[in-house]
Amino acid sequence: MDTISASKSGTQAKGDILAPSPVKVARVALVGVSGFADVHLKTIRRGVERGLLEFVAVTIINQEEEPEKCREIRELGAKIYGTFDEMIQGISGKVELCFIPTGIHLHAPMVISALEAGANVFVEKPAAATVQDVLEIKRVSERRGRFVAVGFQNLYDESIHWMKECILAGGIGELRSVKSMGLWPRTDRYYKRNSWAGQLRVGDDWMLDSPFNNAFAHQLNMICFLAGKTFEKPAELDSIEAELYRAREIDSPDTACMRIQSTGGVPLLFFSSHVSRELRDPVIVATGSQGEMVWEMDGVRHFDSNGVEIERRENRSWVSLRDRILAAVLKRISDPREFICGPEIALAHTISVNGAHESSTVHRIPEKYCSDYTREGEHWMAVDQIEEQISEAFDQDLLLSETGAVPWARRGKKFLLKGYKNFPAALNLRLFV
Numbered sequence: 001m002d003t004i005s006a007s008k009s010g011t012q013a014k015g016d017i018l019a020p021s022p023v024k025v026a027r028v029a030l031v032g033v034s035g036f037a038d039v040h041l042k043t044i045r046r047g048v049e050r051g052l053l054e055f056v057a058v059t060i061i062n063q064e065e066e067p068e069k070c071r072e073i074r075e076l077g078a079k080i081y082g083t084f085d086e087m088i089q090g091i092s093g094k095v096e097l098c099f100i101p102t103g104i105h106l107h108a109p110m111v112i113s114a115l116e117a118g119a120n121v122f123v124e125k126p127a128a129a130t131v132q133d134v135l136e137i138k139r140v141s142e143r144r145g146r147f148v149a150v151g152f153q154n155l156y157d158e159s160i161h162w163m164k165e166c167i168l169a170g171g172i173g174e175l176r177s178v179k180s181m182g183l184w185p186r187t188d189r190y191y192k193r194n195s196w197a198g199q200l201r202v203g204d205d206w207m208l209d210s211p212f213n214n215a216f217a218h219q220l221n222m223i224c225f226l227a228g229k230t231f232e233k234p235a236e237l238d239s240i241e242a243e244l245y246r247a248r249e250i251d252s253p254d255t256a257c258m259r260i261q262s263t264g265g266v267p268l269l270f271f272s273s274h275v276s277r278e279l280r281d282p283v284i285v286a287t288g289s290q291g292e293m294v295w296e297m298d299g300v301r302h303f304d305s306n307g308v309e310i311e312r313r314e315n316r317s318w319v320s321l322r323d324r325i326l327a328a329v330l331k332r333i334s335d336p337r338e339f340i341c342g343p344e345i346a347l348a349h350t351i352s353v354n355g356a357h358e359s360s361t362v363h364r365i366p367e368k369y370c371s372d373y374t375r376e377g378e379h380w381m382a383v384d385q386i387e388e389q390i391s392e393a394f395d396q397d398l399l400l401s402e403t404g405a406v407p408w409a410r411r412g413k414k415f416l417l418k419g420y421k422n423f424p425a426a427l428n429l430r431l432f433v
Helices: 037-049 067-075 084-091 104-116 131-144 158-168 217-226 318-334 343-359 386-396
Strands: 026-031 053-059 079-081 097-100 120-124 148-151 175-183 237-246 255-262 267-273 280-288 291-296 299-304 309-314 362-364 370-375 378-383 414-416
Touching: 026 037, 026 084, 037 053, 037 067, 037 097, 037 318, 053 084, 067 079, 079 084, 084 104, 097 104, 097 318, 104 120, 104 131, 120 318, 131 148, 131 343, 148 318, 148 343, 158 217, 158 280, 158 291, 158 299, 158 309, 175 217, 175 386, 217 267, 217 280, 217 343, 237 343, 255 343, 255 386, 267 386, 343 414
Parallel strands: 026 053, 026 097, 053 079, 097 120, 120 148, 175 267, 237 362
Antiparallel strands: 175 280, 237 255, 237 414, 255 267, 280 291, 291 299, 299 309, 370 378
């Protein structure tokens, strides 16, 4: 796989080996070790083994449940704290980078606290639950002179860089649309894995958990990024029409579609669901006047106007991609030209998420269209024919309500996004019915 020029993306050595960083040894801290935080712990371990990182501190609120990890962390030399506040006080001015893979509702306060303590931050996606929180993260980051990198992992892969550069260079002619679709069935266990899964709020804090703010957040962020007029920026968003649905007994949607209009006139369409019987991995299609580019889980393909494949680039392996992210954030500590997915890029995703909830209530899909079933000892729920319904809408560039083939579909209102800075815009916002 070829690499992008360093002037645009700062891409380092290709392959699965973590490239050396100008920062000889970066001092790092981590929040949590369970769930997805374990991915960060493994990345830190590899960085320590390669002499790139000094593991200084970690917050573990459930130490009795993670005895082996606690033992390993002490062997790596890190101090274990029982709360995040205690850790922040202990590391203030002492670390270059803090990893924050926590619940969405905790992103903004934790990121801001880490910035105020003098650390750069790598926070898992999304940047935060609301547009005002992302804007505040951006403001504090600029005031403190520290960066925030957001864990939209695909944006650190050379293949997506190549895809965007090709679009910007006119490789598919004038960009006409960018769209994504993905179906990932989820079991009861998925929604019981923590206290916030499927929730719109946690206490007084917005969570807005959903397929488009969690599992498929990457793809929603990517279509916004790919439609941007420059490499470093996402598309500027003008309006959104969304349709949000739930088949499960949860507050948040488990199925959604949306049409986002960019200020440049390019429509961005997005479809996702966790209540299908079939698994269909996400796909992104960027269509132009002279061809198209298709992103899939294994790579990116470039087609001419006759549908003939011109070129293909493979995506990185999982471990290689996580190491590439670490290499990027370490280089960014000393080189502000290194490309990361910062708040400026991640903001477009959060605007889309917030705008979707402004556009549509979370409509309940009637039980007569839903089925419960057991597979491999797990309980699943599926909406009948949803695979065909979403595929048809995706192929025709229509929302579900526009196809005329989905009896439970309800059209959302058109909501303006230009200049949008506060969620919810309406005090009487109704989030579900």
